[in-house]
Amino acid sequence: MIIDFTTAAYLSIAFWALGSMLGIAAKSSTALRKTATALNLGGSLIMIAFIAIYWHALERPPLRTLGETRLWYAALIPLVGLLVEYRWKISWLKYYCMGLAAFFLTINLLHPEVFDKALMPALQSPWFIPHVVVYLVGYVLLAASSVAGWHNIFLTYRMKDLKSNDALAHYLALLGFVFLTFGLVFGALWAKDAWGNYWSWDPKETWAFIAWLIYLGYLHAVSYKINRLKLQWYLALAFLVLLVSWFGVNYLPTAANSVHTYQQS
Amino acid sequence: MKADRRTLFQKPWEFREAALIAILLNAAGFAIQYSLGGTGITMPEWPMNAITLLLSACLILAVGLSYRHNPFIAWLGGIPLGLSLILTLAALSFIGGMVPQGTAGNPTALRLGLHSIFSSWPFALIVSLFLWNLGLSLSWKLVPFSLKNLQFILFHAGFWIALSCGIFGSSDLQRLVLPVQEGQASNQGYIMKSKQAQEIPFSVFLHDFSIEEYPPQLMLYDPKNDRLIMNSSQAIPEVRAGATAEWKGISVKVTDFIPSGLPGKEGTPVPADPAIGIPFAKVRISGAAGKGELWLSTGGPMLKPGAVDLDGLFLFMVPGSPKSFRSAVTLRDENGLETIANLEVNKPVNFKGWKIYQMGYDEESGKFSTLSLLEVIRDPWLPAVYLGFFMMLGANALFFWNGIKKSGASL
Numbered sequence: 001m002i003i004d005f006t007t008a009a010y011l012s013i014a015f016w017a018l019g020s021m022l023g024i025a026a027k028s029s030t031a032l033r034k035t036a037t038a039l040n041l042g043g044s045l046i047m048i049a050f051i052a053i054y055w056h057a058l059e060r061p062p063l064r065t066l067g068e069t070r071l072w073y074a075a076l077i078p079l080v081g082l083l084v085e086y087r088w089k090i091s092w093l094k095y096y097c098m099g100l101a102a103f104f105l106t107i108n109l110l111h112p113e114v115f116d117k118a119l120m121p122a123l124q125s126p127w128f129i130p131h132v133v134v135y136l137v138g139y140v141l142l143a144a145s146s147v148a149g150w151h152n153i154f155l156t157y158r159m160k161d162l163k164s165n166d167a168l169a170h171y172l173a174l175l176g177f178v179f180l181t182f183g184l185v186f187g188a189l190w191a192k193d194a195w196g197n198y199w200s201w202d203p204k205e206t207w208a209f210i211a212w213l214i215y216l217g218y219l220h221a222v223s224y225k226i227n228r229l230k231l232q233w234y235l236a237l238a239f240l241v242l243l244v245s246w247f248g249v250n251y252l253p254t255a256a257n258s259v260h261t262y263q264q265s
Numbered sequence: 266m267k268a269d270r271r272t273l274f275q276k277p278w279e280f281r282e283a284a285l286i287a288i289l290l291n292a293a294g295f296a297i298q299y300s301l302g303g304t305g306i307t308m309p310e311w312p313m314n315a316i317t318l319l320l321s322a323c324l325i326l327a328v329g330l331s332y333r334h335n336p337f338i339a340w341l342g343g344i345p346l347g348l349s350l351i352l353t354l355a356a357l358s359f360i361g362g363m364v365p366q367g368t369a370g371n372p373t374a375l376r377l378g379l380h381s382i383f384s385s386w387p388f389a390l391i392v393s394l395f396l397w398n399l400g401l402s403l404s405w406k407l408v409p410f411s412l413k414n415l416q417f418i419l420f421h422a423g424f425w426i427a428l429s430c431g432i433f434g435s436s437d438l439q440r441l442v443l444p445v446q447e448g449q450a451s452n453q454g455y456i457m458k459s460k461q462a463q464e465i466p467f468s469v470f471l472h473d474f475s476i477e478e479y480p481p482q483l484m485l486y487d488p489k490n491d492r493l494i495m496n497s498s499q500a501i502p503e504v505r506a507g508a509t510a511e512w513k514g515i516s517v518k519v520t521d522f523i524p525s526g527l528p529g530k531e532g533t534p535v536p537a538d539p540a541i542g543i544p545f546a547k548v549r550i551s552g553a554a555g556k557g558e559l560w561l562s563t564g565g566p567m568l569k570p571g572a573v574d575l576d577g578l579f580l581f582m583v584p585g586s587p588k589s590f591r592s593a594v595t596l597r598d599e600n601g602l603e604t605i606a607n608l609e610v611n612k613p614v615n616f617k618g619w620k621i622y623q624m625g626y627d628e629e630s631g632k633f634s635t636l637s638l639l640e641v642i643r644d645p646w647l648p649a650v651y652l653g654f655f656m657m658l659g660a661n662a663l664f665f666w667n668g669i670k671k672s673g674a675s676l
């Protein structure tokens with residue numbers, strides 16, 4: 001069932017790698033920098049094209065398994081990096097983003113998924129796509145905010161600190177939180193239709209709630225004007241909690257009780 | 266945190282006092298839980314829950330508005346305490362996310378309420394203080410009212426309403442399983458946990474229960490190691506005419522597929538009505554264990570599934586997983602008012618303040634099940650909880666919009 005995922009993945013990674021090397025080498029040459037950006041964009045476009053073909057072949061959106069959602073991250077994360085560069089002229093973020101995307105594709109290359117066409121009845125809902133897409137975007141933004149947090153910590157210890165970098169990390173976290181809230185509420189509305197309960201403290205729900213609370217804590221810490229370095233550490237580490245709610249839940253002792261185990265692999 | 270050194274409880278109170286209160290409250294909660302032998306909190310039912318909630322809301326607002334300049338009250342509705350409570354709530358949820366929730370476990374853990382953390386005393390105490398904290402901060406933004414505070418009000422009031430109504434309303438939730446047989450009516454529901462029977466105020470007549478399945482799948486089973494053999498693409502091949510499947514040294518091609526058939530003369534199946542037929546596939550097997558062409562079926566009520574022995578490995582066809590299942594029903598209340606409805610997963614139907622869900626069926630009979638399991642739920646507090654949800658979403662939409670403007674300017 002794999003429509004040559006291997007080729008698409010290697011091509012994307014190659015585009016990102018070439019674009020990055022060219023971007024670093026380009027320095028002041030505008031023409032070279034433009035080519036680099038085109039290559040970086042190209043890497044994501046290949047992934048998007050692959051997702052489109054794959055979606056068509058599956059006859060359902062490829063959003064069901066973690067492996068499938070990784071395809072979306074791989075396509076979207078570099079775009080966030082490029083958008084940030086375009087809008088705020090901060091170019092380091094895109095390298096981290098492409099690295100992360102290449103990492104996701106590598107996981108998929110190493111573990112060919114059990115591609116299964118069946119979509120169980122509970123997942124056949126108009127809520128499915130908005131719920132998952134909103135979460136995807138939220139996770140992407142918060143992943144980027146964590147990267148920005150780490151970068152800011154690093155800069156601080158190198159005695160450079162730039163206000164605009166702090167603002168970027170904050171802005172990403174804030175937008176990410178907005179998407180997380182939408183995802184959480186959409187999930188609750190959907191659960192009411194599918195299972196009769198908008199909230200049942202299912203392990204996946206519980207972890208999504210924990211992650212949401214952690215970022216809620218961040219926003220309140222910001223409005224109380226807490227020391228900026230502490231905030232950067234908070235953002236940098238908060239992503240670990242998000243990772244648990246995203247991948248980790250399947251491996252916890254509570255996973256067996258979850259109605260969300262369809263998310264395996 | 267401020268750099269100046271102050272001792273604990275020296276005014277103004279801040280994070281250390283807030284953390285201390287949160288810890289003490291947890292300790293008290295676990296102590297109460299333990300000394301009560303592990304029984305958690307039971308909420309009062311209608312109308313006591315509504316009265317309690319309304320009085321608490323009025324009390325919080327009154328205290329907030331009368332004592333807004335009192336340093337203790339200001340702290341009680343302030344961010345340091347709020348932040349501590351948010352993180353404490355996260356920590357208690359963390360227990361709920363790590364320890365399997367239920368009734369089984371180590372006796373001490375059970376007695377401490379670790380296996381039912383969300384109805385435990387520490388959770389209830391923290392949530393109560395949380396509602397105070399949130400409510401006080403809200404009262405100060407509500408009066409005097411300013412449109413500038415709309416975002417804050419929607420967010421905080423929305424969360425306050427969703428949380429409080431969700432918790433206080435949980436005791437009024439009725440949730441019953443209702444089994445119905447084709448051609449029969451029932452108003453006998455059961456409470457899932459206690460199996461206790463309870464009548465509902467209307468009856469459900471089941472005309473027809475039907476299942477639509479995904480195409481069947483081919484599997485290769487290794488009985489010696491009791492496992493399925495995966496092919497190179499890790500995919501489980503679906504059966505349709507012309508489909509091929511490949512395992513190491515064995516290749517299978519589906520030359521004919523009858524989604525619904527019955528055995529005919531000389532072993533050749535003939536198409537039949539989906540209500541009684543089962544899937545048949547003609548496969549050509551080639552490779553080391555080549556067997557030529559033969560018919561496979563998934564089996565059904567009158568026929569055993571056929572498996573092909575390929576040098577100690579078994580090739581067989583399993584029914585596809587259910588794609589959808591639905592019940593055609595007539596709902597009828599005491600006054601004879603009738604509604605015809607199609608119940609399906611994800612498509613509940615409203616009737617007389619109840620929501621009726623398609624839940625399951627007799628899985629052993631699979632698509633031949635004549636039993637439909639429905640779930641009927643009455644949740645009178647739902648509109649209030651949804652109001653809270655939508656207020657939060659509204660606040661988030663504002664947040665999205667204003668956040669962009671604000672951050673854009675500071676960059």
Ligand code: HEM
Pocket residue numbers: 216219220223342343344346347348350351395398399402416417420421424657
């Ligand atoms: C635990 C109780 C809470 C307290 C005491 C509290 C208090 C506050 C206070 C005082 C502010 C600062 C407002 C300002 O500077 O104008 C604030 C901001 C904020 N709170 Fe809360 N809050 C609580 C819970 C929550 C919850 C549960 C949510 C989410 C549903 C939330 C979301 C926010 C947001 C998004 C902001 C920033 C709003 C803005 O800047 O306009 N808070 N909170």
